[in-house]
Amino acid sequence: MPDKDTQLEKEFGAFLEKIEQRMSAMDKAPTEDQVKAWVREGLDDLKGDEEFIRRMRFGDNTTERELVGTKFARHNLGLAEVELLFDLQNALTGQKRATGDGVYKGPSDELKNTFEAISDAVYIPDEEIRKIDRKALDDLFPRIPLARFYGKDRVLAKKGAFELTEAYQRAIRAMDTAESGYGSQLVGAQYVGDLWEAARRESVIFSRIESFEMTAPTAYLPVEVDIPELLFVSESTANNSANYSTVKTGSQRVQVDAKKFVLHQMFSGEMEEDAILPFVPFLRRQAELGMRHYSDSLALNGDTTNAGTGNINLDDADPADTKHYLAFDGIRHVGLVDVTTNQTDMSGAAVALYDKLLKLRGKMIDSARFVDWGHPIDPTDLIYVADPESADLIALQDEVLTVDKYGAGATVLAGEQLKIGRHPLISSMAMSKTEADGKVSTTGGNNTLGQVAAFNRRGYVVGWRRRVKLEAERLIGSDQTRLVWSMRLGMGRFTPTGAASGIESAAVLFNLSLA
Numbered sequence: 001m002p003d004k005d006t007q008l009e010k011e012f013g014a015f016l017e018k019i020e021q022r023m024s025a026m027d028k029a030p031t032e033d034q035v036k037a038w039v040r041e042g043l044d045d046l047k048g049d050e051e052f053i054r055r056m057r058f059g060d061n062t063t064e065r066e067l068v069g070t071k072f073a074r075h076n077l078g079l080a081e082v083e084l085l086f087d088l089q090n091a092l093t094g095q096k097r098a099t100g101d102g103v104y105k106g107p108s109d110e111l112k113n114t115f116e117a118i119s120d121a122v123y124i125p126d127e128e129i130r131k132i133d134r135k136a137l138d139d140l141f142p143r144i145p146l147a148r149f150y151g152k153d154r155v156l157a158k159k160g161a162f163e164l165t166e167a168y169q170r171a172i173r174a175m176d177t178a179e180s181g182y183g184s185q186l187v188g189a190q191y192v193g194d195l196w197e198a199a200r201r202e203s204v205i206f207s208r209i210e211s212f213e214m215t216a217p218t219a220y221l222p223v224e225v226d227i228p229e230l231l232f233v234s235e236s237t238a239n240n241s242a243n244y245s246t247v248k249t250g251s252q253r254v255q256v257d258a259k260k261f262v263l264h265q266m267f268s269g270e271m272e273e274d275a276i277l278p279f280v281p282f283l284r285r286q287a288e289l290g291m292r293h294y295s296d297s298l299a300l301n302g303d304t305t306n307a308g309t310g311n312i313n314l315d316d317a318d319p320a321d322t323k324h325y326l327a328f329d330g331i332r333h334v335g336l337v338d339v340t341t342n343q344t345d346m347s348g349a350a351v352a353l354y355d356k357l358l359k360l361r362g363k364m365i366d367s368a369r370f371v372d373w374g375h376p377i378d379p380t381d382l383i384y385v386a387d388p389e390s391a392d393l394i395a396l397q398d399e400v401l402t403v404d405k406y407g408a409g410a411t412v413l414a415g416e417q418l419k420i421g422r423h424p425l426i427s428s429m430a431m432s433k434t435e436a437d438g439k440v441s442t443t444g445g446n447n448t449l450g451q452v453a454a455f456n457r458r459g460y461v462v463g464w465r466r467r468v469k470l471e472a473e474r475l476i477g478s479d480q481t482r483l484v485w486s487m488r489l490g491m492g493r494f495t496p497t498g499a500a501s502g503i504e505s506a507a508v509l510f511n512l513s514l515a
Contacts, residue, residue, distance in 0.1 A: 258465035302330025335508030390450030438510030459505025
């Protein structure tokens with residue numbers, strides 16, 4: 001039996017082809033009435049095809065036809081919102097109702113039936129998730145070099161008793177998700193996918209970094225170090241000729257550790273199932289906006305320094321332990337901290353700004369390994385990111401190419417405002433104005449200077465360990481419902497030496513006057 005979509009394409013294609021043949025056979029252009037008559041005739045032939053009519057009416061997303069006539073459709077809820085509402089109601093099952101009369105019984109029959117009719121989501125209990133994590137950890141440890149173990153751990157590792165080592169036990173505690181003891185992971189749900197797609201689609205930095213699925217809490221990615229040298233040799237003519245000299249091809253690996261992040265929302269107890277219907281799209285949209293902004297900020301502003309001073313995002317105060325940027329080091333950290341030769345201090349001026357931006361590329365060259373991060377073959381691999389005011393200032397430079405000058409055939413990346421050379425510059429609220437040292441002060445009035453970071457997106461990678469998990473609980477004391485979205489992700493920065501000081505894929509310009 002032929003594929004339905006293919007069959008529909010053939011039928012509609014034949015309909016259009018018939019009209020085109022009639023037009024080609026005429027000596028002059030057909031009148032409007034003639035064309036209308038041909039279209040009516042062709043559509044009359046297609047009226048008998050029920051599948052064609054159904055597709056024309058409902059589109060390809062046939063599953064959401066089940067929403068027609070329901071109260072969910074009246075509140076403009078689609079597949080993603082129904083799944084979110086179902087997950088929320090399911091998470092509240094067994095907890096005291098806001099009205100005080102009994103407990104939540106879970107999704108209503110109407111919601112349950114609608115969810116089952118339109119969703120392909122699958123629930124995996126927490127215990128199964130822990131088993132998956134534990135197996136991933138067991139598979140990981142035998143591949144860790146013995147040099148990474150010390151003392152008694154090395155003796156046990158040699159015997160293959162990895163589960164007895166302190167390193168293994170620390171890893172177990174780090175990846176353990178058993179502290180909640182309840183809840184489920186929703187796999188394959190539309191709203192889960194939409195949330196992550198929105199983060200990548202609407203972000204301007206995070207979306208440009210390649211990502212991969214982490215099969216373990218810690219992943220190791222291979223990185224090339226040296227390219228093999230091409231040797232000039234003579235012809236071997238004797239039967240005992242010496243072997244040609246050999247060359248080594250160095251390699252290194254980058255460690256990516258999954259870190260946990262949460263979005264924490266609360267709403268009042270007056271919102272029972274019916275009352276919450278109009279609120280669900282708002283909850284979902286706010287989660288998407290949060291993911292968009294903070295995923296950009298994670299990649300750009302990451303700094304693990306958690307002390308009274310020194311963090312590039314809070315230079316003169318101790319950041320709260322829950323700040324997202326403490327998870328791992330990011331792009332700005334390269335030029336401001338890791339490799340200070342990859343920075344340009346504008347000394348509070350804005351003169352020769354375009355030249356300075358172009359010269360950032362020359363700071364992103366690894367001469368020892370013949371890697372030119374600053375002049376990639378694909379010019380879109382090198383990206384400039386500026387705070388909005390700096391971006392506006394740069395747009396006034398005579399040398400830059402702004403969007404209105406690209407031409408009708410240009411392909412403009414999301415968020416791109418102009419080009420530095422052939423490379424896109426994007427404006428992002430994740431890039432803050434700073435003090436003179438390029439770091440953000442806890443006193444907002446001190447942050448008056450602009451900053452621009454240039455990075456080659458091939459030098460970074462994002463790993464997903466867990467996409468999203470939704471849990472909810474009733475807070476009787478305040479008559480509220482707590483909603484927590486949690487996820488686990490990691491970020492890796494490629495370095496040929498294994499140390500942050502070997503990173504050459506980013507550079508920073510700071511202390512830029514915006515006056």
